[in-house]
Amino acid sequence: MTPDAVAAASAAWTWYPADATTVETDDYLLVRWPDYFVARPGLIRLDPASAVEDTLDEVGGQVRAWGFDELVVWVKLDAPAGLEAALQARGAALDETVDVFALDLAGGPPVLGVPDDVEMRWQADEATTRDAIRVGIEAFDEGSMPDDDTVSRLAAEAADDLASGRAACALAYLDGRPVGSGGLTLVDGVARLWGGGVVPDARGRGVYRAVLAARLDHAVEHGAALALVKGRVETSGPILRRAGFAVFGQERSYVVPVPPTG
Structure with missing residues (x-):
């Protein structure tokens, strides 16, 4: 690294x-x-x-x-x-x-202490695809829900990516409500972590940490040796540092x- x-x-x-x-x-x-x-x-x-x-x-x-x-x-x-x-x-x-953060995964994923009340799912169908899009809109205050045909196509792509091991999107739920999401793409042994976000009223409850842990576990299971993420300085940055990531610029x-x- x-x-x-x-x-x-x-x-x-x-x-x-x-x-x-x-x-x-x-x-x-x-x-x-x-x-x-x-x-x-x-x-x-x-x-x-x-x-x-x-x-x-x-x-x-x-x-x-x-x-x-x-x-x-x-x-x-x-x-x-x-x-x-x-x-x-x-x-x-x-x-x-x-x-630009990186984490050596050769020794396995870090233990992040995920809260018990956070339920994790993977984007794999139209329902979870809509949940992922809604979380992104609310977490980043941008974008809009695409039409039904686009949602259907995105859901099929997500299911195929998950099954093949190319990519995945983790979703976090509190009391059945989607409140956090984050994706990863696996390329040449590198897990690219992207799109991590939490809706405003669920922040501070370990949701981002849960999404991060799920993605790192998935990355190691699929042979990644390095995790790479571009984290916002004010928000995800401190969490990533506590998880063991180092800044490279x-x-x-x-x-x-x-x-x-x-």
């Missing part, structure tokens, strides 16, 4: 839903999220050797063609030199800062205005 290994695992981590619109070149990956995400387009990969200004101009033109006037750009551990300064020069506003997202072309 060297800094270089963690940085490489972090740089290799990109995710977007199957129904997103993408533009991908050797230099970058630009994502237009499905409407139910209610999110700005995101530049989620930028090659370290890219010409920063030219690439930002090209990406901005595509964002404008989609009808948006703002773009989210992530400055990752392997970001090109000068990217952050270039964004700030374009009037970008800092949106989010996450710590920070990544920041910026909201970048895209002026009209011409």
Whole structure:
């Protein structure tokens, strides 16, 4: 679990839903999220050797063609030199800062002391898929419930991922109500932990810890040697540190205005 290994695992981590619109070149990956995400387009990969200004101009033109006037750009551990300064020069506003955490799983998952009143389930059908989406909307105060056809498709994908061992989403319930969720994807022995959130009125009751424990147990059972998570500094960060995760750097997202072309 060297800094270089963690940085490489972090740089290799990109995710977007199957129904997103993408533009991908050797230099970058630009994502237009499905409407139910209610999110700005995101530049989620930028090659370290890219010409920063030219690439930002090209990406901005595509964002404008989609009808948006703002773009989210992530400055990752392997970001090109000068990217952050270039964004700030374009009037970008800092949106989010996450710590890049990693945990060696060679000795097994940590014991996290999950509360007895938290019930865990896995997303595997339409009912649990709706629960996962509702938790995400309430926990992060963004997004909306997709239509029934999309829910059905997402449920089928989740069931297939769970059965194959590729990925899974853990759900936490208190008194039968879904209050927390978090996913993981397994790639080359690395468990990428994503989307961990708890609805506001259930925070402070060990729900996030329960979701984390379920995912780490699942990761070890499926052969993962390293867990990687990008945790919000103010919220999940302290919990992850107490669980034994170490910080290997920070990544920041910026909201970048895209002026009209011409």
